[in-house]
Amino acid sequence: MNNFCYHLNINIEPIDNNFLSELVSKKEKITIIPKEKITYEIINFLDSFNLGIAGGLSFYRSANNESAIHMDCNTIQDKVNMNWVYFQDFQSRMHWYKFKDTPKYKILTLPNGDNYTDILKEDVELIHSEKIEFPSIVQAGIPHSVSTGASERLCICLCLTNNLTNKKLTWDESANIFSKYTKI
Numbered sequence: 001m002n003n004f005c006y007h008l009n010i011n012i013e014p015i016d017n018n019f020l021s022e023l024v025s026k027k028e029k030i031t032i033i034p035k036e037k038i039t040y041e042i043i044n045f046l047d048s049f050n051l052g053i054a055g056g057l058s059f060y061r062s063a064n065n066e067s068a069i070h071m072d073c074n075t076i077q078d079k080v081n082m083n084w085v086y087f088q089d090f091q092s093r094m095h096w097y098k099f100k101d102t103p104k105y106k107i108l109t110l111p112n113g114d115n116y117t118d119i120l121k122e123d124v125e126l127i128h129s130e131k132i133e134f135p136s137i138v139q140a141g142i143p144h145s146v147s148t149g150a151s152e153r154l155c156i157c158l159c160l161t162n163n164l165t166n167k168k169l170t171w172d173e174s175a176n177i178f179s180k181y182t183k184i
């Protein structure tokens with residue numbers, strides 16, 4: 001397993017089907033997922049591991065699009081998200097980067113009030129690229145971006161918290177918790 005992404009062998013949808021169809025037709029770049037649209041199945045599954053959901057967002061990208069490089073937080077940290085990526089072809093990829101020098105970034109705010117950081121391409125170096133299937137666990141606390149290929153992409157993203165520590169779920173915690181479900 002690398003340190004950026006792994007896929008899970010679970011068959012649980014994160015949000016209700018009608019809301020998913022709505023997101024598909026609206027094609028909004030970012031949508032906050034209301035708590036009541038998250039399925040009981042995923043809430044219960046996560047709860048059985050003492051995991052909570054800090055928030056959910058959906059991201060729509062058109063074909064042949066490259067997102068900005070960013071981190072899902074206001075400073076480099078170890079935090080994972082659970083992602084479901086729909087409507088992608090084999091060319092859609094998530095990319096991870098390291099800073100060439102001292103980290104440089106601009107802190108911005110998402111519609112839900114969470115901070116993220118914008119990073120210039122020239123300040124980072126690509127270290128890994130991978131196709132994201134669903135569901136998958138991705139490292140979101142270091143610089144990353146997404147590029148689509150010939151088809152559009154919708155990503156449902158749940159930010160996970162560890163109820164035992166009351167902090168964002170880290171990579172190693174997630175790997176331990178989901179070891180039985182990891183696809184090799």
Ligand SMILES: [Fe+2]
Pocket residue numbers: 070071072140144
């Ligand atoms: Fe992100």
